[in-house]
Amino acid sequence: MSTGVLGTEKRGIRELGAEEKVGWDEVTRGVVLDSFEGDATDIVHLKAEERNYSDFNSYTATVASWRIIKPVYNRDICIDCQNCWVWCPDTSIISRDKQMLGIDYDHCKGCGVCVEVCPTNPKSLLMFAEADDNEEALAGWPQKEKKEKN
Amino acid sequence: MAKEFELNEVEVWDGNYAASQALRQAQIDVVAAYPITPSTPIVEGYGSYVANGYVDGEFVMVESEHGAMSGCIGAAAAGGRVATATSSQGFALMAEVLYQASGMRLPIVLTVVNRALASPLNVRGDHSDMYLGRDSGWIQLDAFNPQEAYDMTLCAFRIGEHMDVRLPVMVHQDGFTTSHKAQNVTPLKDDVAYKFVGDYVPVNDMLDFSRPVTHGAQTEEDWHYEHKAKQHKALMDSRSVIDEVLGEFKALTGREYKRVETYYMEDAEVALVLLGSSVETAVIAAEELRAEGIKAGIIAPRCFRPFPYDLVRDALDVPSLKAVCCMDKSAPGGAMGALFNEVSAAAYTTNSRPLISNYIYGLGGRDFSIEEAKRILKEQKAHADAGHITTPIQQFSGVRGPKLGFFETRRG
Numbered sequence: 287m288s289t290g291v292l293g294t295e296k297r298g299i300r301e302l303g304a305e306e307k308v309g310w311d312e313v314t315r316g317v318v319l320d321s322f323e324g325d326a327t328d329i330v331h332l333k334a335e336e337r338n339y340s341d342f343n344s345y346t347a348t349v350a351s352w353r354i355i356k357p358v359y360n361r362d363i364c365i366d367c368q369n370c371w372v373w374c375p376d377t378s379i380i381s382r383d384k385q386m387l388g389i390d391y392d393h394c395k396g397c398g399v400c401v402e403v404c405p406t407n408p409k410s411l412l413m414f415a416e417a418d419d420n421e422e423a424l425a426g427w428p429q430k431e432k433k434e435k436n
Numbered sequence: 437m438a439k440e441f442e443l444n445e446v447e448v449w450d451g452n453y454a455a456s457q458a459l460r461q462a463q464i465d466v467v468a469a470y471p472i473t474p475s476t477p478i479v480e481g482y483g484s485y486v487a488n489g490y491v492d493g494e495f496v497m498v499e500s501e502h503g504a505m506s507g508c509i510g511a512a513a514a515g516g517r518v519a520t521a522t523s524s525q526g527f528a529l530m531a532e533v534l535y536q537a538s539g540m541r542l543p544i545v546l547t548v549v550n551r552a553l554a555s556p557l558n559v560r561g562d563h564s565d566m567y568l569g570r571d572s573g574w575i576q577l578d579a580f581n582p583q584e585a586y587d588m589t590l591c592a593f594r595i596g597e598h599m600d601v602r603l604p605v606m607v608h609q610d611g612f613t614t615s616h617k618a619q620n621v622t623p624l625k626d627d628v629a630y631k632f633v634g635d636y637v638p639v640n641d642m643l644d645f646s647r648p649v650t651h652g653a654q655t656e657e658d659w660h661y662e663h664k665a666k667q668h669k670a671l672m673d674s675r676s677v678i679d680e681v682l683g684e685f686k687a688l689t690g691r692e693y694k695r696v697e698t699y700y701m702e703d704a705e706v707a708l709v710l711l712g713s714s715v716e717t718a719v720i721a722a723e724e725l726r727a728e729g730i731k732a733g734i735i736a737p738r739c740f741r742p743f744p745y746d747l748v749r750d751a752l753d754v755p756s757l758k759a760v761c762c763m764d765k766s767a768p769g770g771a772m773g774a775l776f777n778e779v780s781a782a783a784y785t786t787n788s789r790p791l792i793s794n795y796i797y798g799l800g801g802r803d804f805s806i807e808e809a810k811r812i813l814k815e816q817k818a819h820a821d822a823g824h825i826t827t828p829i830q831q832f833s834g835v836r837g838p839k840l841g842f843f844e845t846r847r848g
Contacts (some may be wrong), residue, residue, distance in 0.1 A: 303658060310665035315602060316541030317663050318640040319650040327646040342650070 296335055298348040298392025305341050319343075333382075344393070353396035357411045358423045359389055364410035370400035386410075407431055438463060438492045440626050441485075449621040451585040451614040455521070455547045455607065456481030458589035460491045461629035462545075465516030465636070468496035468507025470526060473559045474611040475549035478521035501526035505533035505546075512542035513651045515641025517593070519544065523611060524551035527565040531572070537604045538573030539667060540651055541639075543596035544604040546574070547589060550712065551611040552800045560801020561611030563711060563765040566740065567774055573667055575605040575674055576740040580715045582619045585609040587691060588738075590624070593633045594681045601674045602639060603667075608740070612801065613713040624689065632688055671742050678739060695739040696747035700726065703756050704733030706816035707790075709748075709779050710763035711737060714797075714804050718763075721809035731756065732813045737775075748782040752790060758820030759791040761812055763833075765798040772830055772843075791819050791848070797833035808833060823848045 319342040322329060329337055339345040366386050371379040378394035380387045389400075401411045408428045414420075441460065449457070456478045459467070469479035485491040496511075498504045504520050512518040522530060527548060537544050553564040569576060577592060579585040585607065592605040609615055624632065640649050655663060678695055686692045699719045701707065708718050715736040722732035735751045737744055752760065760783070764773025771777070776794035783792055795812060798804045812833065819825050828841025 307658065308662070310662040310669070313659070313662045313666055315666070315670075316640065316651070317539065317653045317655060317659075318541075319653050321648040321650060325646050326648055329648075342653075 296339065296346060297390055298350075299346050300341075300348065302344070302347045302349050302351075304347075348392045350392055350394055350396075353391075353394060354416050355396045355398070355413045356391065356394065356416050356418075357389055357396070357398065357400050358414050358418075358420050359386070360410050360412075360424055360427055361386075363406050363408060363427075365406055367405060369403040369405060370411060373399050373403045375399065439489045441490050443623050443625065445622065447621050447623055448618050449582050449586070449623075450477075450616050450618045451579070451582040451609045452477035452549065452616065453481060454582040454586035454621050454623075455589050455609070456485075457623060458586050458629070459519050459545075459547070460485045461624070461626055462517065462519070462590065462593050462633045463491055463630060464493050464519045466494045466496060466508070466511035466518045467520055468498050468504045468511065468518075469520045470498055470501045470504045470522070472501065472523050472526035474551060474561070474615045475521040475523040475526075475547065477615075478547050478549070482519075501529040502533055505530040505537065505544075508544045508546075509533065509537050509540065509542055512537070512544050513540065513640075513642050515638035515643045517597075517636035518542075519547065521547040521549065523549045524553055524559075524565050528553060528568060531568060534569060534572040534574060534604075536652065538671075539663070541602045541667070541670070542604060543593075543602055545589065545592045545596060546604065546606045547585075548606050548608045549611050549615045550608055556800075558800040559611070561613055561615075561713075562799050562801060564767065566606075566608050566711075567764075567766040569606060570741055570774065573603070573671060574741065575601075575603055575671065575678070577605065577607050578711050578736075578738055578740055579607060579609045579614065580713055580736070581614055582609075582617065583621045583691075584693070585614060586621055586623060587685065587689070587693065590629060590633055591681050591685055591693075594684075595674065595678050597634075597636065598674075598677045598681070599637075599639075601670060601677050603670055603674060608712070610713040617713075622689075628688070632685070675739075675742055675744065675746070693738055694747065695737070695744040696751055697734075697736040697738050698751045699734040699736075700731075701733035701735065701751055701754055701757075703731055704754060705731040705756050705758050705820055706813050707733040707735055707752075707757060707760045708763055708809065708813060708816075709735045709737070709760060709775055710765075711740065711775070712765065714763065714765065714809075717804055717806055718809045721806045721813060724806065725810055725813055730813065730817055732816075733757075735760075735779075743778050745778070745782045748779055749786055752779070752783045753786040753788055755788055757788045757790045759793070759816035759825075761793050761795055761816050763795050763797055763812075765804075766796075767799055768796060768830075776830070791816075791825050793819065793825050793827065794830040795833045796830070799835075802834050804834065
């Protein structure tokens, strides 16, 4: 579903728990986990997809298996206000240069905050059942709601 | 730079002041603390050293002991040398976070001034809080007097921060009988003490921006067990580091400490095993009984965790030893006292296989006298002469009302 969205080639490339299991003598002391492979000085200046995330960083893992409803994004209505990007608690809104690109379904848990904060009419993000087809969802997108006259 | 604190060769310090001076000399970076009787003067002292320029650190005031240990964990994960103090209910409120500190392998030092746990509410000293911490994965050292409170606190940093250990350390002293009892204490000069403790070497510190790390990760059935096994091994193996650090401390000060202190055990026929300020009382009792012809000895675990099964076993493996009483200063909650259980386990593989019984004593600060220690040692002599335990296996010392006892055996 996220094919073609910037940076997805490194996101969610493995199932959570698929990492190699080692014995007590090889686990890290204090369950300390490296976020990146190698020196990460100034890594903050790199875009997420350019960073060398370690296997124990959830960036490379699929951690959304318990989602039962999902947000679907409609590019035709979106005004790139970035509200959803700001509010998403799991950094699952993919945006570049203030342009909304899509949803990271490997990390989105389906909380619906993005839909709540979307200000357009109709909304550019709506929640659908996990099993629903995104193309069908977009085809049946609701029309602009007219304001009721007083 | 922190100012040097002028110290006399011999000072008159209570246990709290001794511990706070040790924290100052170790130049703690952060103390996050919440006050509770009888440990308050330790962190109060540290606060005054910060305010007056005698230590270059931060005092963080928090809303509870849960917050205090949480703040310590944050500061330690960030890469600082961290310590705090607590007692009793505060210790109980910290309990959840104690396990986080040890599991995260953060060498925090917690000075615990032992005090009874409510209910009924009580501010006096017994070992309920110390016992509550015994499965928390911390190293637990026990100081029997103010000098030892000072010495053990300095040693605690060396032990916990050792690269083979990296575990938090509690230094226990008894509420009031040690914490508020002023005695002669021989401190080290600031530079000598700091040189002994050494510069703090951070490991996996969160302020290392070249290597961002996750602290406090969640692990389920596929990883948790291995991490706990590794942690347990580090705690068990810390025994050799503790011996090494205590050895270095002796070379520096002439004051000798062992993971298990023994007094008159070489030819002892009867013995008491006990902790804390009662040890000195029991030693005097043993000396007085020896003058009466009863060969009494005392065993005092200095290190409560990791429990020194090895050295307790050595101490018990004396051919002359016939009867031992383990004295637990904590309400046992439906079991034999913890010392009884641990010492019995250590004794099981000895050749001497002494009779072992259990006394609960001193709850809520009830006084434990030399006379009472002598009476209990004489009771052990009666067991030894009869060849079996002549009383219930578990009894209560110094409690009013009819005699209280549980379980019996005629087995020798």
